[in-house]
Amino acid sequence: MKTKSLIYYALISSIFLFSLVSIWKILVTLQGIELKNFNFLIIITLGIAISLLNLLLGEKLNYLIKSTFFALIFVFVDGYLVQEMPIWYNIGIFGILIFFSLKINKYNQKYLASEHSSQIVVFDFLTLFGIVLFSFVILFPFYMMLITSFKTQAALLINPLDFSINFNQDFTELFKSYFVIFDTYKFGRYILISTFVSVGTVIVTLVFAIPAAYAVARLNFFGKNFLSTSILIIYMFPAIVLVIPLYTVFSQLGLRNSVGGLLIVYTATTLPVAIYMLQGYFKSIPKELEEAAIMDKLNWFGIIIKIILPLSIPAISSVALYVFMIAWNEFLFSLMFLDNPNSFTLSRAIQYLSGDAETPRQYLMAGSVVVTIPVLLIFVYFEKYLVSGLTAGSVKG
Amino acid sequence: MSDTLSKIEKRTAYILILPAVFLVFSIILFPIFANVWISFKEVGLKDIRIPEPRAKKIVKSIKDNPDQLKVIYKLRNSSLILEIRDVKFQDKLPKNIKPINLDERCRVKSNKIYCEFGNWEAKYRENFQILLKSSDGKKLNKKELKTIEPKLTGKSDNILLNTNFTLKNFKKVFFQNEFFDLLSTTFYYTFFGTIGSIVFGILTAQLVNQKFFGRTFMRSVLLFPYVGPVVALAYTWELLLDPYSGTLNNLLINFQVIQEPLNLLGQKYLTINFFGFDLKLRLALTTVIIFEIWRYFPLAFLFILARLQAVPKELYEAAEVDGAGPLQKFINITLPQITAVISILFMIRFIWNFNKFEDIFLLTGGASGTRTLPINVYEQGFTISDIGMGSAVSIVIVALLLIFMFVYFKLIGKRADEN
Numbered sequence: 121m122k123t124k125s126l127i128y129y130a131l132i133s134s135i136f137l138f139s140l141v142s143i144w145k146i147l148v149t150l151q152g153i154e155l156k157n158f159n160f161l162i163i164i165t166l167g168i169a170i171s172l173l174n175l176l177l178g179e180k181l182n183y184l185i186k187s188t189f190f191a192l193i194f195v196f197v198d199g200y201l202v203q204e205m206p207i208w209y210n211i212g213i214f215g216i217l218i219f220f221s222l223k224i225n226k227y228n229q230k231y232l233a234s235e236h237s238s239q240i241v242v243f244d245f246l247t248l249f250g251i252v253l254f255s256f257v258i259l260f261p262f263y264m265m266l267i268t269s270f271k272t273q274a275a276l277l278i279n280p281l282d283f284s285i286n287f288n289q290d291f292t293e294l295f296k297s298y299f300v301i302f303d304t305y306k307f308g309r310y311i312l313i314s315t316f317v318s319v320g321t322v323i324v325t326l327v328f329a330i331p332a333a334y335a336v337a338r339l340n341f342f343g344k345n346f347l348s349t350s351i352l353i354i355y356m357f358p359a360i361v362l363v364i365p366l367y368t369v370f371s372q373l374g375l376r377n378s379v380g381g382l383l384i385v386y387t388a389t390t391l392p393v394a395i396y397m398l399q400g401y402f403k404s405i406p407k408e409l410e411e412a413a414i415m416d417k418l419n420w421f422g423i424i425i426k427i428i429l430p431l432s433i434p435a436i437s438s439v440a441l442y443v444f445m446i447a448w449n450e451f452l453f454s455l456m457f458l459d460n461p462n463s464f465t466l467s468r469a470i471q472y473l474s475g476d477a478e479t480p481r482q483y484l485m486a487g488s489v490v491v492t493i494p495v496l497l498i499f500v501y502f503e504k505y506l507v508s509g510l511t512a513g514s515v516k517g
Numbered sequence: 518m519s520d521t522l523s524k525i526e527k528r529t530a531y532i533l534i535l536p537a538v539f540l541v542f543s544i545i546l547f548p549i550f551a552n553v554w555i556s557f558k559e560v561g562l563k564d565i566r567i568p569e570p571r572a573k574k575i576v577k578s579i580k581d582n583p584d585q586l587k588v589i590y591k592l593r594n595s596s597l598i599l600e601i602r603d604v605k606f607q608d609k610l611p612k613n614i615k616p617i618n619l620d621e622r623c624r625v626k627s628n629k630i631y632c633e634f635g636n637w638e639a640k641y642r643e644n645f646q647i648l649l650k651s652s653d654g655k656k657l658n659k660k661e662l663k664t665i666e667p668k669l670t671g672k673s674d675n676i677l678l679n680t681n682f683t684l685k686n687f688k689k690v691f692f693q694n695e696f697f698d699l700l701s702t703t704f705y706y707t708f709f710g711t712i713g714s715i716v717f718g719i720l721t722a723q724l725v726n727q728k729f730f731g732r733t734f735m736r737s738v739l740l741f742p743y744v745g746p747v748v749a750l751a752y753t754w755e756l757l758l759d760p761y762s763g764t765l766n767n768l769l770i771n772f773q774v775i776q777e778p779l780n781l782l783g784q785k786y787l788t789i790n791f792f793g794f795d796l797k798l799r800l801a802l803t804t805v806i807i808f809e810i811w812r813y814f815p816l817a818f819l820f821i822l823a824r825l826q827a828v829p830k831e832l833y834e835a836a837e838v839d840g841a842g843p844l845q846k847f848i849n850i851t852l853p854q855i856t857a858v859i860s861i862l863f864m865i866r867f868i869w870n871f872n873k874f875e876d877i878f879l880l881t882g883g884a885s886g887t888r889t890l891p892i893n894v895y896e897q898g899f900t901i902s903d904i905g906m907g908s909a910v911s912i913v914i915v916a917l918l919l920i921f922m923f924v925y926f927k928l929i930g931k932r933a934d935e936n
Contacts, residue, residue: 358872388544488749
């Protein structure tokens, strides 16, 4: 056994243990339970002791017994450090320790003697550490958004760290923020507008993009190369430089505050990427099929409808989902073009709500939950389409 | 034969691409050129409304005379600054009604009143009235009269279409707008945001490229910040970071990491004592950059992961036989395999971060040292209401973007030559 490996192993495993326990403690604190200290030194020492003991015991003990033994020691010491904790806190600590002990079980003296073992140990624990940390950092704001929407203003002010939800209260009381935003702030209407704009954008974009992408992928015409590079360049141009001219022109044409105007702008801004993604896919469809179709005297319309469309359902769905998400999440143009509350999209409505300093923030968070949930559901459900479409469309460039 | 075929093919191609090209041209390319035009003009937000002649119609009965009605048109020029020329007025009358003692500017022709009011200066107002009489002795219908709306037309200058140009806006952009502060903030934000998202992208891609329980779930979760609506996420972060009732500050104070709450989004500088040196950290800007990284590292993650999964396993196996450790494998195999993706990502993210507006706008509104060029476009155009200035700043952004793109395509072209 190498000393270097041993030190690395003991240190990094105990730091990992400390971070697990600390995250658990943060979550416990957020249930309104008073907990003021991470006890860094004690837990690190304890972690080092456990990992060393794990090496000493090796395979003399059954791993389950060993894990339970470690967990019990830890729970006992930790329980002594932080007294008067509810029992579920200790159960959580116990679970973490079991998990930890099972993870370190694979390291024994022989393992640590092997080549590169110090590096492998560090990499293994960094991976675990990364998984826990990234999940926490990413999910925490979403968790907070959801919980805040169920709280009341008073409860939030008294103890901002109390994330516990009282499930004993009335259903209407629990979902009060949601009732308020739908009754008082007309969120039902905004959902409809957002859905209409997003779905409309998807349909119009596809209607424009499919023929254009087909032409770029298959047909020869003057200016084709120029067109395909300019698609990329145009895609790079930001919305913010379009805003002022579009605002002035739309004001003069009376297109502001109209859902139709928004639809046109969204379609135009998503077209380049839609064409780019689709033409890449169309190119991969074997040409022979179309040649056969030309023999059958199909015109281009027939070719697109009967051959290209059925074959490219996956690509079209990924473009559709991507465009839907862009349109649903879009904020800048809806901020610029809509100032009449009757034609707000969801994003614009939430921003409008926040403009009033008096608006309780649980309403804001309820609105945020309402706008976030559809995209996340769509994303989780159709993830394959979205991810494959995105990477295929973009990495080639 | 083949000649006509290729002609048909060309024609078909143009028909197919024309709608898309037209739309993109009018909504994306036209505004970019329009920006150039507007940026050389002195135009305020209020100037872009076209002046309209307006009339409000009021119908009144006359006390002693039930056969007659009085109609008052409250005429006005909607603009406070521009005149309207050749105002023409037209209103329809029900069949049985005739006007009496008509104003000399007007005439009647087949149940319609036509008037020519000439020129109206800015803010012009007039109460114009007509007396009406029944021509067949029947009772006059007030309601019917009210529902008919008068039509007014007039000619006016559109301030956007005249040819008065000035360099004032650009002078202001470069000399009165703290231009270099703006530029350095923008670059600081762009550069660190890009680097950060790529670094975290590499880390997470490396993570997910290994086998562990819940890996697919982890992959979805990592993409959440990228697919979530920016409005919802920005407000959640704002709440999280609030100095008084925010969760983060309260947690840090609770665990005695800090003594005083930090105003992470509202404080420009944080002075850190570092071995006796006072380091000034741009706090709000750093927070905004962290949000930026949090939201966009998933894109880098996705690209890099896709590339990592395409790396042949044999390479790693061969390295293992040669006795390479994980670190050596990462440096000698993984990194060279992903440099191409990273350089593309760097350019794409750099350009997009450079243009980012929503994130900063929603978090700080450009206050406390987070004013970047895109934020400045909005501020000039809509907060200060100077459309011309806003356009001038847009032009600066476009010019810088073109430079970046030139460099980008040069580099990509070089890479293509090398391969």
